[in-house]
Amino acid sequence: MINQLPASVAINPRFDTWLRFQAGRTVRVATGKVEIGQGVVTALSQIAAEELALDLAQVVMLSGDSDAGPNERYTSSSLSIMDSGAAIRAVCAEARALLAARAALRLNCAVEQLTVAEGVFAVDGAASGVTYWDLADEIDWTQAATGTAAPKDAKDYRIVGKSIPRDDLAEKLTGGAFIHDWLPDDLLHARILRQPGPGAVLQELDEAAIKRAAGGTEVLRSANFVAFVGADEQAVEAAAAIAPGLAQWHGAPSISPGQQEADWLRGQASDDRRYGAPDGAGAGDLVQATFSRPYVAHASMAPSCALALFRDDHLTVWSHGQGMHPLRLNIAKVLDLPESAVTTRHMYGAGCYGHNGADDAALDAALIAVRMPGRHIRLQWRREEEFGFEPFGPAMLIDMSIRVDQDGKPADWTAEIWSPTHVQRPLADSGSLLAAEALKSPPSAQISDDPPEERGGGGTRNAKPYYDIPNSRIIHHLVTDPPVRTSALRTLGALPNVFALEAMMDELANRAGDDPLAYRLSLLSDPRARGVLEAVAARAKWPERGPGGESRGLGLAFSRYKNMAAYAAVAVAVSVDEEVRLKNIWVVADAGLVINPDGIRNQLEGGAVQGASWTLKEQVTMQGAGVTSLDWDSYPILRFAEVPEIEAVVMDQPGQPSLGVGECSVAPTAAAIGNAVAHALGIRIHHMPLTRQRIMASLLR
Amino acid sequence: MAQTYRFTVNGEDREVSARPDLPLIYVLRNQLGLTGTHYGCGLEQCGACMVLVDDEAVYACTRTMDSVANKSVLTMEGLGTREAPHPLQQAFMEEQAGQCGYCLSGILISAKALLDRNPNPSRSEIATALDGHLCRCGAHTRIIRAIERAART
Numbered sequence: 001m002i003n004q005l006p007a008s009v010a011i012n013p014r015f016d017t018w019l020r021f022q023a024g025r026t027v028r029v030a031t032g033k034v035e036i037g038q039g040v041v042t043a044l045s046q047i048a049a050e051e052l053a054l055d056l057a058q059v060v061m062l063s064g065d066s067d068a069g070p071n072e073r074y075t076s077s078s079l080s081i082m083d084s085g086a087a088i089r090a091v092c093a094e095a096r097a098l099l100a101a102r103a104a105l106r107l108n109c110a111v112e113q114l115t116v117a118e119g120v121f122a123v124d125g126a127a128s129g130v131t132y133w134d135l136a137d138e139i140d141w142t143q144a145a146t147g148t149a150a151p152k153d154a155k156d157y158r159i160v161g162k163s164i165p166r167d168d169l170a171e172k173l174t175g176g177a178f179i180h181d182w183l184p185d186d187l188l189h190a191r192i193l194r195q196p197g198p199g200a201v202l203q204e205l206d207e208a209a210i211k212r213a214a215g216g217t218e219v220l221r222s223a224n225f226v227a228f229v230g231a232d233e234q235a236v237e238a239a240a241a242i243a244p245g246l247a248q249w250h251g252a253p254s255i256s257p258g259q260q261e262a263d264w265l266r267g268q269a270s271d272d273r274r275y276g277a278p279d280g281a282g283a284g285d286l287v288q289a290t291f292s293r294p295y296v297a298h299a300s301m302a303p304s305c306a307l308a309l310f311r312d313d314h315l316t317v318w319s320h321g322q323g324m325h326p327l328r329l330n331i332a333k334v335l336d337l338p339e340s341a342v343t344t345r346h347m348y349g350a351g352c353y354g355h356n357g358a359d360d361a362a363l364d365a366a367l368i369a370v371r372m373p374g375r376h377i378r379l380q381w382r383r384e385e386e387f388g389f390e391p392f393g394p395a396m397l398i399d400m401s402i403r404v405d406q407d408g409k410p411a412d413w414t415a416e417i418w419s420p421t422h423v424q425r426p427l428a429d430s431g432s433l434l435a436a437e438a439l440k441s442p443p444s445a446q447i448s449d450d451p452p453e454e455r456g457g458g459g460t461r462n463a464k465p466y467y468d469i470p471n472s473r474i475i476h477h478l479v480t481d482p483p484v485r486t487s488a489l490r491t492l493g494a495l496p497n498v499f500a501l502e503a504m505m506d507e508l509a510n511r512a513g514d515d516p517l518a519y520r521l522s523l524l525s526d527p528r529a530r531g532v533l534e535a536v537a538a539r540a541k542w543p544e545r546g547p548g549g550e551s552r553g554l555g556l557a558f559s560r561y562k563n564m565a566a567y568a569a570v571a572v573a574v575s576v577d578e579e580v581r582l583k584n585i586w587v588v589a590d591a592g593l594v595i596n597p598d599g600i601r602n603q604l605e606g607g608a609v610q611g612a613s614w615t616l617k618e619q620v621t622m623q624g625a626g627v628t629s630l631d632w633d634s635y636p637i638l639r640f641a642e643v644p645e646i647e648a649v650v651m652d653q654p655g656q657p658s659l660g661v662g663e664c665s666v667a668p669t670a671a672a673i674g675n676a677v678a679h680a681l682g683i684r685i686h687h688m689p690l691t692r693q694r695i696m697a698s699l700l701r
Numbered sequence: 702m703a704q705t706y707r708f709t710v711n712g713e714d715r716e717v718s719a720r721p722d723l724p725l726i727y728v729l730r731n732q733l734g735l736t737g738t739h740y741g742c743g744l745e746q747c748g749a750c751m752v753l754v755d756d757e758a759v760y761a762c763t764r765t766m767d768s769v770a771n772k773s774v775l776t777m778e779g780l781g782t783r784e785a786p787h788p789l790q791q792a793f794m795e796e797q798a799g800q801c802g803y804c805l806s807g808i809l810i811s812a813k814a815l816l817d818r819n820p821n822p823s824r825s826e827i828a829t830a831l832d833g834h835l836c837r838c839g840a841h842t843r844i845i846r847a848i849e850r851a852a853r854t
């Protein structure tokens with residue numbers, strides 16, 4: 001790791017972007033990554049305290065500030081510890097070395113004689129009284145970090161590796177700590193009448209009726225963007241609630257019933273790519289099956305929210321989005337302002353699990369603020385707006401065809417995938433902020449793309465088996481014209497791909513008369529992959545599994561997220577009558593060096609529950625002018641009584657670099673459920689969600 | 702038309718002016734500054750807005766002002782503070798029960814109502830008491846553990 005400059009430092013080289021030595025013997029440490037419920041800011045503070053040899057209380061974190069902090073793009077893809085953690089480690093180690101060099105001069109000793117604790121130097125173990133803060137002014141912190149200082153040896157860690165409780169959680173448990181809860185005195189509330197789809201034109205809006213129903217509410221209109229603004233939140237909400245019925249649109253979307261199903265994707269216009277081996281020779285039996293997952297939602301618990309203030313020609317936007325620097329750029333572009341005239345600041349929001357409405361709400365608020373200067377505008381989406389207009393996790397359809405050799409092992413593996421794009425973050429990728437479509441000159445249509453393979457791909461994510469298989473290939477049909485906007489949802493394509501891949505592993509094992517665990521192990525040479533599988537099997541008492549087919553099932557699955565981040569194996573016990581009941585979930589992960597073990601367990605558990613929810617219950621429905629699953633009744637998720645006992649274990653690998661862990665349990669949980677249900681029923685269900693209806697249908701077959 | 706209502710909030714007498722059909726959540730958040738009570742759906746479907754009215758857990762997003770006149774309301778701010786947390790808040794911190802935390806204020810309230818009437822609930826009794834709540838982050842098992850822990854203290 002030494003001598004290699006972390007990417008985030010290369011982009012933000014100056015020390016003072018990351019660190020500031022400030023009063024009260026504290027150090028402000030900045031990160032471009034933001035807290036979205038995953039505990040990352042606490043983990044990053046542990047790394048900083050460790051490398052600077054400070055007490056945790058001496059580290060003050062600044063997160064997601066476009067003016068004062070580093071640009072680290074988005075908080076996504078389980079990359080925060082790998083990106084920001086590596087940067088903070090390198091910058092802090094180098095700052096400590098610079099300070100030690102100054103201390104040696106001041107104290108007239110050799111650097112080797114120095115030790116430091118809580119920012120106070122000692123010479124040969126004797127306190128010197130000289131501190132970081134005495135020396136900080138003597139160093140030019142505008143200089144670029146070089147990444148040349150050696151970080152601490154992992155065996156000397158005092159704070160990294162400890163389950164430090166999260167500061168933000170204490171705040172959230174005792175008061176209003178979210179962006180939603182910040183109500184400045186001069187605030188005006190705002191809601192939006194959403195354009196039903198890009199290109200839809202507002203023909204008529206009965207503004208008088210709206211004003212009558214919502215006294216004191218102002219109606220702002222600019223082309224097809226309509227906002228309701230006022231001091232009385234409930235009146236503004238009432239205006240937005242009746243407005244759709246008082247508006248007439250031309251060119252609203254028209255979605256036919258079949259379009260909500262993954263099936264529809266086959267044969268649609270697509271941009272086609274191929275990866276891996278050339279077409280295989282035709283020896284051996286061919287095993288084939290088709291799998292699918294419908295459109296699913298982020299479905300954040302909180303409606304998206306943003307505040308904005310335009311004062312003295314400067315726009316400040318507070319947002320719970322995942323990337324404050326990209327957001328600043330995007331908002332400045334839409335408003336035609338120089339970037340220097342816009343500041344974006346992160347505040348806590350409810351979990352987003354990827355690209356949801358957060359950024360769109362920020363533009364909504366900004367558009368209103370520039371028209372009403374001098375007042376804080378607080379914009380909040382309505383519940384049906386959240387469900388109706390977030391960018392969805394795309395539907396996917398997967399054809400698997402596998403040639404098997406004489407020993408029953410896969411010799412040639414093909415996954416053919418149909419999927420709309422998995423990333424349409426504005427500008428940076430291929431999308432636009434929602435309200436930009438409603439303005440006078442909407443952005444030109446953009447060509448949809450997916451994240452490149454070296455970043456883990458989108459629709460292809462984890463489609464390539466991690467197992468030892470001589471030939472494998474992926475045929476990827478990136479469907480270009482889906483009925484709804486789609487973008488990044490936790491794990492992108494990995495959930496459906498691993499669901500399909502690990503189902504095939506079970507099917508191939510059955511066909512070969514092998515135990516599914518033994519079959520997998522016979523194809524896995526990576527010892528860390530074997531390690532998590534063996535550990536999870538032991539916890540789930542795999543050897544006692546039995547033949548199945550009697551309504552009780554035990555299934556397992558493995559994947560290494562993106563084939564390059566954390567390893568995870570999951571086992572799930574179910575009982576199935578008309579419905580799937582989860583009995584137990586066991587998760588074992590190997591994420592290399594662990595910064596905060598309990599934080600990781602929390603992520604593994606949450607990922608398992610969310611993966612289970614998508615697998616068993618969720619589907620976005622749509623028809624006519626748009627989405628019809630607009631509340632929690634029409635879009636049910638896993639409930640308290642349905643969540644089983646979960647045991648999550650993190651393997652300790654202090655000698656290995658940290659691997660992104662926030663998403664690794666999701667896809668193998670989905671796959672393990674699929675395998676457990678097949679074990680319980682003796683019949684495989686290939687299409688998600690595994691609802692009562694699908695189970696009944698498969699039992700009748 | 703707006704009317705004057707008197708009620709107790711977190712042990713303090715309050716007087717507010719509001720329309721009779723105004724949901725309690727707007728008064729708590731926008732007039733009294735008690736923003737720990739969260740809006741999630743406005744539909745009695747998610748539980749983010751849960752408060753106690755005369756010791757009963759109710760949805761503040763639909764409970765109207767005229768129905769709480771002269772009653773006693775408890776929000777999460779009335780439980781405890783960071784410095785002096787309520788045993789439930791303490792237990793949630795110890796179990797690190799939560800991820801984003803948006804659902805927690807409402808859940809704390811239902812947990813309090815449960816422990817007040819049943820100091821020793823089973824896992825399934827806890828799950829049943831939380832049936833009105835959703836947690837999208839998947840913190841369920843920790844939340845249940847935290848309530849079990851609070852019951853022991």
Ligand code: FES
Nearest residue numbers: 741742743748762
């Ligand atoms: S906000 Fe009241 S139940 Fe969702």
Ligand code: FES
Nearest residue numbers: 800802836837838
């Ligand atoms: S902790 Fe995020 S919704 Fe429950």
